[in-house]
Amino acid sequence: MSPILKVENLTTVFPTRTGDFVAVDDVSFTLEPGKTLCVVGESGSGKSVTARSILQIVDKPGKITGGRILLDRDGTEVDLAALDPRGRAIRDVRGKDIAMIFQEPMSSLSPIHTIGVQIGEALRIHFGMGKAERRERVIELLRQVEIPNPETAIDRYTFEYSGGMRQRAMIAMALACNPRILIADEPTTALDVTTQAEILDLIGKLQREHGMAVMFITHDMGVVAEIADEVLVMYRGHVKEHGSVEDIFHAPKDPYTKMLIGSVTKLEHRSEALVRTDAAPETVTAPAPLLDVRGLTKTFGELKAVNDVSLTLKDGETLGVVGESGSGKTTMGRCLLRIYDPDAGAIDFRRADGSVVDVATAGKAELKAVRREMRMVFQDPVGSLNPRKTVGQIVAEPLRLAGFGTPKQIDDKVADLMRQVGLPPEWRERFPHALSGGQRQRIGIARAVAVKPRLIIADEATSALDVSLRSQMLDLLVQLQEEMGLSFVFISHDMSVIRYICDRVAVMYRGRVVETGETDQVINRAEHPYTQALLSAIPHPDPNQRRIHDRVRYVPEEA
Amino acid sequence: MTKTYKEPEPDFTYDPAIETTDPAVSQETAGHEANLAAAGQWKLFWLKFRKHKLAVVSLAVVLVLYLIAAFAEFVAPFDPNQTSATYTYAPPQRLQLFHEGQFMPHVDGMKMTLNTDSMRREFERDPANPIPVGFFVKTQPYELMGFIPMETKLFGPLEPGPRSPMYIFGADRLGRDIFSRTVYGARISLSIGLVGVALSLVLGVLIGGISGFFGGKVDTVIQRVIEFLRSIPTIPLWMGLAAAIPLSWPPLRVYFMITIIVSLIGWTGLAREVRGKFLSLRNEDFVIAARLDGMSEMGIIVRHLVPSFLSHIIAVLTLSIPVMILSETALSFLGIGLQPPAISWGVLLQEAQNIRAVSQAPWLLFTPATAIVIAVLSLNFLGDGLRDAADPYGKV
Amino acid sequence: MLSFLARRLLYAIPTLIAVSVVAFIIIQLPPGDYLSTLMADWASQGGAVEEGTLAAMRERYGLDQPMYVQYFKWVTGIVTRGDFGISFEFGKPVTELIWNRLGYSFLLAILTLIFVWAVAIPIGIISAVRQYSVTDYVATFFAFFFLALPNFVLALAAMYVLAAFFDQSVGGLYSAQYIDAPWSWGKFVDFLNHVWLPIFVIGTGALATMVRIMRANLLDELSKPYVTTARAKGMSELELLLRYPVRMALNPLISTLGWILPTVISGEILVSVVMSLPTTGPLLLRSLLSQDMYLAGSLIMLISVLTIIGTILSDILLAIADPRIRLE
Amino acid sequence: QDYHQAPMLDAMVESGDLPPVEERLPANPYVEDMIDSVGTYGGTLRTTILANGDHYNLTRTTANELLVRWDPTWSEVVPSLAEEFTVSDDATTYTFTLREGLKWSDGAPFTVEDIMFWYEDVFMNEQLNPSKSPTFTVGGEPVVVTQTGERTVEFKFASPYGLFLQQLAYGQGHHPVIYPKHYLSQFHEKYNADGLPALIEADATAGDWVALFNSKVSLSFQPQFWQNLDLPTMNPWVLTVPYADQERVVAERNPFYWKVDPDGNQLPYIDGITWAKIDDPQLMALRMTSGDFDFAFRHINNSTFRSVLYDGQDSGNYRFVDVMDLPANDAVVLLNLNVEDDTKREIFQNKDFRIALSHAINRQEIIDLIYVGQGAPAQVAIQPDHELFNETLASQYTEYDTAKANEILDGIMPEKNGEGIRLMPNGEPMVINFMVADVFGLSYPDVMQMVQQYARDIGVDIQIRTTDRARLNTMWYANEHEAYMWNCVGGLSEAYSDVRCYMPFLKADIFFASKWADWYSDRSTGEEPPEAVKELMAAYDDVNAAATDADRLAEMQEFLSLSAEQFLTIGISRPMPKYMMVSKDLRNVVDGIPITGNLWHPAPTLTQWWFDR
Numbered sequence A: 001m002s003p004i005l006k007v008e009n010l011t012t013v014f015p016t017r018t019g020d021f022v023a024v025d026d027v028s029f030t031l032e033p034g035k036t037l038c039v040v041g042e043s044g045s046g047k048s049v050t051a052r053s054i055l056q057i058v059d060k061p062g063k064i065t066g067g068r069i070l071l072d073r074d075g076t077e078v079d080l081a082a083l084d085p086r087g088r089a090i091r092d093v094r095g096k097d098i099a100m101i102f103q104e105p106m107s108s109l110s111p112i113h114t115i116g117v118q119i120g121e122a123l124r125i126h127f128g129m130g131k132a133e134r135r136e137r138v139i140e141l142l143r144q145v146e147i148p149n150p151e152t153a154i155d156r157y158t159f160e161y162s163g164g165m166r167q168r169a170m171i172a173m174a175l176a177c178n179p180r181i182l183i184a185d186e187p188t189t190a191l192d193v194t195t196q197a198e199i200l201d202l203i204g205k206l207q208r209e210h211g212m213a214v215m216f217i218t219h220d221m222g223v224v225a226e227i228a229d230e231v232l233v234m235y236r237g238h239v240k241e242h243g244s245v246e247d248i249f250h251a252p253k254d255p256y257t258k259m260l261i262g263s264v265t266k267l268e269h270r271s272e273a274l275v276r277t278d279a280a281p282e283t284v285t286a287p288a289p290l291l292d293v294r295g296l297t298k299t300f301g302e303l304k305a306v307n308d309v310s311l312t313l314k315d316g317e318t319l320g321v322v323g324e325s326g327s328g329k330t331t332m333g334r335c336l337l338r339i340y341d342p343d344a345g346a347i348d349f350r351r352a353d354g355s356v357v358d359v360a361t362a363g364k365a366e367l368k369a370v371r372r373e374m375r376m377v378f379q380d381p382v383g384s385l386n387p388r389k390t391v392g393q394i395v396a397e398p399l400r401l402a403g404f405g406t407p408k409q410i411d412d413k414v415a416d417l418m419r420q421v422g423l424p425p426e427w428r429e430r431f432p433h434a435l436s437g438g439q440r441q442r443i444g445i446a447r448a449v450a451v452k453p454r455l456i457i458a459d460e461a462t463s464a465l466d467v468s469l470r471s472q473m474l475d476l477l478v479q480l481q482e483e484m485g486l487s488f489v490f491i492s493h494d495m496s497v498i499r500y501i502c503d504r505v506a507v508m509y510r511g512r513v514v515e516t517g518e519t520d521q522v523i524n525r526a527e528h529p530y531t532q533a534l535l536s537a538i539p540h541p542d543p544n545q546r547r548i549h550d551r552v553r554y555v556p557e558e559a
Numbered sequence B: 001m002t003k004t005y006k007e008p009e010p011d012f013t014y015d016p017a018i019e020t021t022d023p024a025v026s027q028e029t030a031g032h033e034a035n036l037a038a039a040g041q042w043k044l045f046w047l048k049f050r051k052h053k054l055a056v057v058s059l060a061v062v063l064v065l066y067l068i069a070a071f072a073e074f075v076a077p078f079d080p081n082q083t084s085a086t087y088t089y090a091p092p093q094r095l096q097l098f099h100e101g102q103f104m105p106h107v108d109g110m111k112m113t114l115n116t117d118s119m120r121r122e123f124e125r126d127p128a129n130p131i132p133v134g135f136f137v138k139t140q141p142y143e144l145m146g147f148i149p150m151e152t153k154l155f156g157p158l159e160p161g162p163r164s165p166m167y168i169f170g171a172d173r174l175g176r177d178i179f180s181r182t183v184y185g186a187r188i189s190l191s192i193g194l195v196g197v198a199l200s201l202v203l204g205v206l207i208g209g210i211s212g213f214f215g216g217k218v219d220t221v222i223q224r225v226i227e228f229l230r231s232i233p234t235i236p237l238w239m240g241l242a243a244a245i246p247l248s249w250p251p252l253r254v255y256f257m258i259t260i261i262v263s264l265i266g267w268t269g270l271a272r273e274v275r276g277k278f279l280s281l282r283n284e285d286f287v288i289a290a291r292l293d294g295m296s297e298m299g300i301i302v303r304h305l306v307p308s309f310l311s312h313i314i315a316v317l318t319l320s321i322p323v324m325i326l327s328e329t330a331l332s333f334l335g336i337g338l339q340p341p342a343i344s345w346g347v348l349l350q351e352a353q354n355i356r357a358v359s360q361a362p363w364l365l366f367t368p369a370t371a372i373v374i375a376v377l378s379l380n381f382l383g384d385g386l387r388d389a390a391d392p393y394g395k396v
Numbered sequence C: 001m002l003s004f005l006a007r008r009l010l011y012a013i014p015t016l017i018a019v020s021v022v023a024f025i026i027i028q029l030p031p032g033d034y035l036s037t038l039m040a041d042w043a044s045q046g047g048a049v050e051e052g053t054l055a056a057m058r059e060r061y062g063l064d065q066p067m068y069v070q071y072f073k074w075v076t077g078i079v080t081r082g083d084f085g086i087s088f089e090f091g092k093p094v095t096e097l098i099w100n101r102l103g104y105s106f107l108l109a110i111l112t113l114i115f116v117w118a119v120a121i122p123i124g125i126i127s128a129v130r131q132y133s134v135t136d137y138v139a140t141f142f143a144f145f146f147l148a149l150p151n152f153v154l155a156l157a158a159m160y161v162l163a164a165f166f167d168q169s170v171g172g173l174y175s176a177q178y179i180d181a182p183w184s185w186g187k188f189v190d191f192l193n194h195v196w197l198p199i200f201v202i203g204t205g206a207l208a209t210m211v212r213i214m215r216a217n218l219l220d221e222l223s224k225p226y227v228t229t230a231r232a233k234g235m236s237e238l239e240l241l242l243r244y245p246v247r248m249a250l251n252p253l254i255s256t257l258g259w260i261l262p263t264v265i266s267g268e269i270l271v272s273v274v275m276s277l278p279t280t281g282p283l284l285l286r287s288l289l290s291q292d293m294y295l296a297g298s299l300i301m302l303i304s305v306l307t308i309i310g311t312i313l314s315d316i317l318l319a320i321a322d323p324r325i326r327l328e
Numbered sequence D: 001q002d003y004h005q006a007p008m009l010d011a012m013v014e015s016g017d018l019p020p021v022e023e024r025l026p027a028n029p030y031v032e033d034m035i036d037s038v039g040t041y042g043g044t045l046r047t048t049i050l051a052n053g054d055h056y057n058l059t060r061t062t063a064n065e066l067l068v069r070w071d072p073t074w075s076e077v078v079p080s081l082a083e084e085f086t087v088s089d090d091a092t093t094y095t096f097t098l099r100e101g102l103k104w105s106d107g108a109p110f111t112v113e114d115i116m117f118w119y120e121d122v123f124m125n126e127q128l129n130p131s132k133s134p135t136f137t138v139g140g141e142p143v144v145v146t147q148t149g150e151r152t153v154e155f156k157f158a159s160p161y162g163l164f165l166q167q168l169a170y171g172q173g174h175h176p177v178i179y180p181k182h183y184l185s186q187f188h189e190k191y192n193a194d195g196l197p198a199l200i201e202a203d204a205t206a207g208d209w210v211a212l213f214n215s216k217v218s219l220s221f222q223p224q225f226w227q228n229l230d231l232p233t234m235n236p237w238v239l240t241v242p243y244a245d246q247e248r249v250v251a252e253r254n255p256f257y258w259k260v261d262p263d264g265n266q267l268p269y270i271d272g273i274t275w276a277k278i279d280d281p282q283l284m285a286l287r288m289t290s291g292d293f294d295f296a297f298r299h300i301n302n303s304t305f306r307s308v309l310y311d312g313q314d315s316g317n318y319r320f321v322d323v324m325d326l327p328a329n330d331a332v333v334l335l336n337l338n339v340e341d342d343t344k345r346e347i348f349q350n351k352d353f354r355i356a357l358s359h360a361i362n363r364q365e366i367i368d369l370i371y372v373g374q375g376a377p378a379q380v381a382i383q384p385d386h387e388l389f390n391e392t393l394a395s396q397y398t399e400y401d402t403a404k405a406n407e408i409l410d411g412i413m414p415e416k417n418g419e420g421i422r423l424m425p426n427g428e429p430m431v432i433n434f435m436v437a438d439v440f441g442l443s444y445p446d447v448m449q450m451v452q453q454y455a456r457d458i459g460v461d462i463q464i465r466t467t468d469r470a471r472l473n474t475m476w477y478a479n480e481h482e483a484y485m486w487n488c489v490g491g492l493s494e495a496y497s498d499v500r501c502y503m504p505f506l507k508a509d510i511f512f513a514s515k516w517a518d519w520y521s522d523r524s525t526g527e528e529p530p531e532a533v534k535e536l537m538a539a540y541d542d543v544n545a546a547a548t549d550a551d552r553l554a555e556m557q558e559f560l561s562l563s564a565e566q567f568l569t570i571g572i573s574r575p576m577p578k579y580m581m582v583s584k585d586l587r588n589v590v591d592g593i594p595i596t597g598n599l600w601h602p603a604p605t606l607t608q609w610w611f612d613r
């Protein structure tokens, strides 16, 4: 089959004060109808910029400085790179021939226009479709992407959609004009595995139906294994390796690719460090649990986000919390620290001096003391670091507030902490935006451990990272746990991560804990049907064992 | 020409135990950029600020203006309240460097005739009788800033006296030197007005911050108070309050009081914007993180939230400075502003608010207006520069 | 939405009460009352009024009663009969004097608002889209130039220039021949010929502020990802600009729409005096000076009420424009 | 004799809406002396007033139709509405005979009954007029008015009142002739007790009949007078657009006006007047120069505007006409001798202090600088050409002599503080808070600023408080001021009847001793002044009582010498001549017409102005 899009030696640069920064360097690949090209690579390797270059929508001041982007239009080839980025010709291609799903669905949609208007716009622009017809088509599209009640959903606004729904709305928007090429930029990063599986299914189905070519950007090797025909590995702006999915997974040539695949397989097992301690016999039996949560309930208006949850946690233990997006994991974690006031229940925390405090009812001073021992790593590393404070200031803040010592002492301690999380201490003067996602996450961890806590609630502490980084981070946590005798509540939707470091697992579904148990037991012999569904939806990082199509679906009785 | 650079490709011998180079370091922060990104907060700030040419120039202008204000006695060739019956409404004389081919800084002389029909003095240039002008000329002893005895002025006629008038920006209805008056006017306009601005800034940020940060009942009450304050027309309020101020107060104190009153009302606009911003920021993770670190609510407002919308504050500030300078003019118009002999740019403008000045002595209007425009523009561009420099996302 | 409206209106009630009290207090702040003004006025015309006459008048006007009694009488009159009291100086019911002028004030405010929006928004857009270009600097310069000139000074200068060099009739809103004439096409044209100057003069200050705000808001929006999303659909740049970032940048402006009203009306007071406009400004100023208390108090109160209504309206408009607020 | 009327009335006469001119005019109409020539009818006089608080300007231009009037040169009082008058030798009884056939502007006859209505039902009515105007009172006793014939009426005073005719010919003399009985009786309790409740009910502003009555006509030409289009008057023009909230005031000729020119043409010549209401004198001047007005006078006829108006003569098509508006002084420093602060009161009452302050002022410099050299250093005094001129009064203590001033003050307040300000006996620095309003275009704030500097030289700290006139009015009325600056009437003949600048007089606008003035008008109020001031007051009582002109002159001179001795106020500049602007097309305009605050202008001659186009 002839390729529909040929990218030849594409180079995109961002002029900066110190010279031109080459974000995409001499990248070539082709897209074929009905086939999926997966683009992988570390964060910041130029995946998104490559995708955007194709449509000439690179953010200012970026520009394409070399190469050709040849689009096949009914036999004639158009060089998209040579078109005026504001001109008619490229506008005709955008949305109609080539559609794009953007990385962040929340901010990529306008908050003040209804979903229907935004989806219908492409139809109006390219086909001049009338209002009524357009509405019909949009409802049809929403139905296709399995949005419930499309007739009413069409008139809703972005913020009324959940993360998964937004993602699907973006897909509907991209598919509106039946494009021949779909560029999907990490469309499932923020989703739990079950929702992710739904979306992958949908894209696959449409691809089969329309013979659409797909360029799929992701850092999840499991997803790659599930859907890719071909894989493009990028590193620092250029192509490291390009080949069929089997070759990449089973016969990687490039060291970077090898490392990438290596970390994937590593995550398939339990942490080696932990295997060691697991084997060691339990020496001391703790007198009482470190944390004893009973009947915790939190409602948002009508919604019971956390519903009668009970958990216990021993010293030095890691408790995993899994569950689909919106099941109340974060809310539960936040209740533990009284970021939210729980509506009911007790949260007994045993402090270092042995006294037991009910966090749910603790007074101001008590709470302050508890919060020094119980810390949090936030789900969103960007949002939890004040962009206007340097890394040093951020890490020093808890120390300063705890009255740690003189500025000099604090500074030394910060340097120590930085080293501990594997960052050069000189970076104290950097602003968070000058760090990569993984580094930011480590700053969050450094801040959490600064005042020697006994319990860390880590909320999706690795979700934003690509696999290699993720395994590094997890190792770091295990290391810290060993060094400091920490306990963790580890919230995640990634089962491999849970398996990698957790002692026990609690599965949440719609605010309730539906199952708890030893990690092994839950993963291998799950009892609750929801847990089974969750497990079956995990993409398996082996192109030869594609399995999410065979997943089981959980249909709750009440639904 | 821009140079192109590429990172040397590292070898991939991956060893998770050795964590010295992090592959996730984006290129942006590598190489030259790395130095920049690692530069201290203030250094970075300055580096970015310096890039904004106009802001640097503006900074210089602002500094000069403040120097002029501080050393008004030295810069102004004459006492701003010194009247001259001979030279009422004298037009500006051009400062010239050469006279008949010879270097001799001077202004042309003036011939005055009294026209009793039109009841005015009429002036004619008299280039034949130049009035030599010098720099660092000796004058009557005076006290710089009220305590340093001096006898030198920056510039002035070499032989000061009624026979050698030097009005480079013209004279007003009492024959006072507009240039000197403008120089002196800078004092009040660039100080008290800014106090008012600062006061409304502090109030606006604090009250708006409290309203937005705590929300709930506090918010509702503060919002009602703001709505209420906003809905009272300012002029009646000024007049009422001004009439209630004791007569025995010296003019400067009255004016200061009124400035404070004005800013006591002026904070509302900023407060509402701050509140809106806080409402959206107060549940940001970094705020919660600070709270978990044990920071007090006030600490969070001051250290985390306020810096987050510094750019907005700067924009509001640069817009409110002219408003403050001018509200004084409006007060003067109503007869409740600064009283003589105090001088400000607002007073000068107010004195030009008559048909005679507009039609026959436009310099009375242009001089203070130009001074205000220059001050306001440079403060604005300075603000622009500061904002851009304070923005961590801003391009370097 | 309905409950939002109801709550909003309910909240306005204490504000209204507070405003009426303060309006009353403001006019009482200066020493003396209208009769002392009248006295002095008579005296300066060579007449003289005796204490007896004065006492009788004071009693008739109710000025001898304690302040709170006067206040309650006034407020009761307003609430029960829509009677705002009488103007001592004009000897007429306040209601007869103010509606016409309030109408003109309001009309002028609205026209000014339209002018400001119509001019400021395009300029703001251009200077944001072409940030740090010559256009941007020129716009900034003029914005601050007009901001730096008090509008009543500008008013006089503009009138002088028009009268002296363009032979335009200046002052007021109509030429002499149309002042008492019924509405006609000619009168309308004459009105337009006059009204643009006050609109321009009053508007310039607000214009500058608006340009700056629009520019700042838009700069924030221009780089948002949803703009790129729309671009990827194949939308033209202009349509894109207007449909997305501009629409978003307008929201903060809408929320201050109601507040512009008192700003314009306050700014208008002095301009109206200089230009002799038949608006509330000169009347308010005069009534304040002569302590014509019911007239002054009513004007202050009505302007305040207009503002409160304006704020409510802009809250509603904002709710319409921004679904995030409406559906919260 | 043949009478003629304005062409604009022809149609109405033909249609019978209006009786012929002969029937409208009195049997013996007032024949106006023409300044230049007999004129022609037509045209509208476009002029202007301030939008607020300037209703007196309407009075000044159109309402000076009195029983008697001053001749145009201000030398004697001549009959006007009255055909003739007689005065008793003891100056207690005045008899007036009205012209026969006078008519109000609605055509109803004007008779002695109307005057009696004023006297019995307005002036003597305790509700309408609880205290009696001093113009019609002598020694606390109100006048007794009786109708003595069909057209004659007698005013009888309890004691001699030699100034009565003069007073009656000034602006305040209008009281007896502005109350049309046929119209006003419906609002009067005595005549319409039954109908009144309904009328009061219908009027939103009136709570009782007194308020209703006062809203229809007004004692002192208050706005109400100019708002009531139904009110018949004797004026040459009657209002068609009232002085209310419109943008202008319009008046049209009174078809029943009772004056004619020598050729028997019914006056006035000019068909109508429009007053554009303007809020700011700056705009007035600007519009004058654009030719928007045919006549303007008040608010812009001073040195501030002169230069601009001079340049605008061609574009505005107007010329300057001199006005003999010569008050006693243009800028007077008025220290409040009754100030509440005890220490300051004592200092202000010290004549030496006032003398010192007077010497400290460089009058010539002020005049050169601010009044462009127009004027002369002088105290508050009668003009030099006048029979009452008193050299001492005019020129004492006017020489600029700082040393002398300091010497005097060293005797009163020798101590000074670090800044060189003298200390009062109580140890406080000598600070005077001076109120100034920017009025009459006389640049008081500027003058005050100069005075401030001179005062500084003698160790007196003057603080200037600029304010508006209304606020200043309020303050001086409440005796809250320490000092202020104003001008002073009484530079010419009006000095006889208005001595407010020469002694604490009525509650007028010269309040340098309002407590003493109160005492003067009513011994039970105010504060008893020192003996010397009481003597001064007694001297003026003698002026008032003098029956013959010669007596009056002698008494007045005596009084002025006493006043000079007291030196109550500090004058700065003898007034400079004023001017007014009239269209180049206007004829019969008096050049150098005398006017004062009370001698209203140009109403007495405006009827003969005509447009020569």
Ligand SMILES: Nc1ncnc2c1ncn2[C@@H]1O[C@H](COP(=O)(O)OP(=O)(O)OP(=O)(O)O)[C@@H](O)[C@H]1O
Binding pocket: A014, A023, A041, A042, A043, A044, A045, A046, A047, A048, A049, A050, A059, A060, A061, A062, A103, A219, B026, B027, B028
């Ligand atoms: N507007 C911009 N200005 C300057 N540099 C940019 C800009 N946008 C992207 N870059 C740089 O280009 C490089 C490639 O970015 P890109 O967004 O393509 O990464 P990515 O591979 O999509 O990463 P991720 O997995 O985090 O989405 C990054 O180093 C980034 O810093």
Ligand SMILES: Nc1ncnc2c1ncn2[C@@H]1O[C@H](COP(=O)(O)OP(=O)(O)OP(=O)(O)O)[C@@H](O)[C@H]1O
Binding pocket: A163, A192, A300, A303, A305, A323, A324, A325, A326, A327, A328, A329, A330, A331, A332, A379, A493
């Ligand atoms: N502040 C809030 N107000 C109202 N509803 C909320 C709020 N925070 C969370 N919710 C709702 O509570 C439910 C649980 O949310 P939570 O953030 O705990 O989910 P989660 O399990 O952490 O999901 P994810 O995996 O996407 O992070 C969701 O339906 C969410 O919409």
Ligand SMILES: [Mg+2]
Binding pocket: A047, A048, A049, A103, A185
């Ligand atoms: Mg990306």
Ligand SMILES: [Mg+2]
Binding pocket: A329, A330, A331, A379, A459
């Ligand atoms: Mg979560």
